[in-house]
Amino acid sequence: MASVNVLIYYGGYVVVAEGRVGYSIPATRPMRISRSITYSQLIYDVQRMLAINPQEFHIKLSTKYSYNMMASYIEEHVHITDDDSLQFMLDLPTLDCLYLYVETLPVDDDVAHDDDPQSFIPIITQGFRTMAVDDEAGTSTYHDWDHYISSATEEPIAWGSTVGTRSLFQEYHGEYNTFDANVQEPDDLFGDSAQNVTSSEHSTEGSDSDENVDEMRTPTSNEPTGSHMPYDPIMREVPQFMNTVLDEQVPDSYGLPSGGRTSFYDPGRPKLSTKMVFKTKKELIAAVKDFSIRVARREYMVVQSSPTIWKVKCKNMSGGGYCGWGLRACLKQNTGYFMITKYGGDHTCISNQVGIDHHNLDVNTIASSLLGIVRCDPAYEIKYVRENIKEKYGYDISYGKAWKGLKRAVEIVYGTWESSVAMLPKYMGALSKYNPGTIIEWKHLRPNEQPHKTLNFVFWAFKPCIDGFEHCRQIISVDGTHLYTKYKHKLLIAVTLDANNQVLPLAFALVDEETYESWHWFLHNIAVHVTKGRRGVCLISDRHMGISSAVQALPDFQPPRGVHRFCLRHVCSNFNSRFKNTHLKDLCWEAGTQHQISKFNSVMEAIKSINVVAFNYLTNIPKEKWSMCHDGGWRRGVMTTNMSECINGVLKGARRLPVTAIVELTFQRCVQYYMVRRTRSETMLGKRQPWTDYAFQKFDTWSRKAVEHRVVKFDNRDMTASVATGARPGRQNHVQAVNISTRDCTCGKWTIVGIPCSHVICATKWFGLDPAQLVQPWFSVTAYVSTYDGRFYPVHDEQYWDEPTFRLQHNTARRERRRAGRDRTTRYRNEMDQSSSRQRQIRR
Structure with missing residues (x-):
């Protein structure tokens, strides 16, 4: 191929973590270059593409180099400094797209400031005196910015440059914007959608919107959507359909032309002053909030709010009157920027904010600080949210505000349940398109409903997992778990054990409830797509009536083709719930785990001598269902559903996510399992081990x-x-x-x-x-290697996905009616939730 595609990343920072290289914001522009291009020509093309004045700023280029080492996929951050390093990347036979990271530095400031605590982060220059654009003749010209701002000030302005660095606030929000007034930015990289528009200069905001800080507001249809989250080194970048935008912006004013008499808000050195310029009203509000919370430690109230004027004053009383602190900013019509025209200086009141909640520390501010955390850890808990905010801002926020902030952060990163359901058919189609053999089955609430289908059941399984099951013990453990969403749904899971006794996920399903219908549908799909008529399969589950009834109607799990067994742990739990005697419960466990019938009979006699009713209770359960010595070897020594509950624990954080994010998380977890275990199996093979x-x-x-x-x-x-x-x-x-x-x-x-x-x-x-x-x-190690020999393939960007054949909507009847106060657990706790020390005593 004589040319190569290039995606230019600019305005953020490079993220290197855990063998992966990414960028804090999406790609800025696409371009195509020749494989024979020189380094100097590439520099010129990038400067021209990004409208950077080479007389004031020069650029540094870097990319990522990918390779496989010991069956592991590794990415390294590589700097492009000359023709040799450029040609090395362009000559790679597997290169189909070059990810080009651009860093700009002032001509007289090539090195990061040593006194900057984050000087190891590449400095990103956001302020330009002039910017290059292409005129109609196709030549590059430079336009002076002086006339854009000078009319907004009373005195002439001597323009300079502003250097922006990543602050602690931006670490999770990750937004830096370059500004070009003359170049029309595309809605997205390829001009096909309008989902990446991320700025709105004329924001209509009522005066009460800043006072009701706890109000959970859903963005309207005319509000912009896009991604401001940093790159996740573990999971792939969050798809666009999962992204929304905070009501507030990052509290800075970079991205605007700078001058000697014009100042900009720097969150690293927070300070407000007159003639401070902000690109949008939202950036102005974010800056005032940041200053009031972290520096002034006072609360303010909105006096006037309109599309062109924003005025606030201090809420504290001092000497019988209001504090003298206040601020007024207005929109300069000739520039489109907001500027602080009046500022009251320091507060004249006495601060009463000593670690208590701050009125202006609202839900959006809390959510902004949690974005990166939520992406890496969906299971992040409320108590850690409160600790995080206390450490960062010095305030103790209420449980309710922490819950709302965490909920907002989850919705920003992963989307809402409703939007996620609507996107599910499209994502499922992409998943099966780029990973051939992926099984997806739907069962709609009303199959003939038009034009939208209503979500009822959905089943999915990945081909590498299905193929790997052929080399494992023929046991399948199934279990169900609640989802922590406003709609009542359950996640059903089927897993097995590999040659090294590790859990291998086989199939998943989202259903409305654990009923006969849902379990029969789930187990039927397992029989059709996973076991595929294979004989000798042992199904292990709890004693849920829906499972037992469904198994009776499925010949694949009935002798002679297969069997159904009970989880001994659940049998003992039900036994203890009935008789309330831990000694009897321990004897029940001892009886079920005996390898010899004689020892089983001896333990049963001990139970009978203590409580005849308890003895009769156990004898009424078929012995082959719960006793190891009567099993006939079907269970292969597996007595519980702990392996499926282990997956429940791994996916615990996903249970508060919307459905499409849940599907993607199961995909990513399976990919991680295969990556790690394939390496481990090859290590065993290299040692010439016969078994695992x-x-x-x-x-x-x-x-x-x-x-x-x-x-x-x-x-x-x-x-x-x-x-x-x-x-x-x-x-x-x-x-x-x-x-x-x-x-x-x-x-x-x-x-x-x-x-x-x-x-x-x-x-x-x-x-x-x-x-x-x-x-x-x-x-055997051979079986272990064969289990993880399958391949997963990355899902491409959303713009390459095919349109689904049907539209999907959620079932509004499934919405859970919640009572006031904190959420109550939907799981009944029993002795299976006891401490690990008690569990160790039972196993002895």
């Missing part, structure tokens, strides 16, 4: 015990032996019968777990056999 670490540790433990055993008698013809265990304090000697030809030992462990027990290991030496050959193949 999990199997090796269990085999090694039983090998140590085998030293204590002795073979009493054996038969070479049938390969049978009688093995006596060694004497241990408090335990009697036992004799176990081993039959290697039928792969059986009377202790039951070999059959149940699939790894030779200590008795088998001891007996094999008498037959000249290698016990390692008797380990089940699903524990």
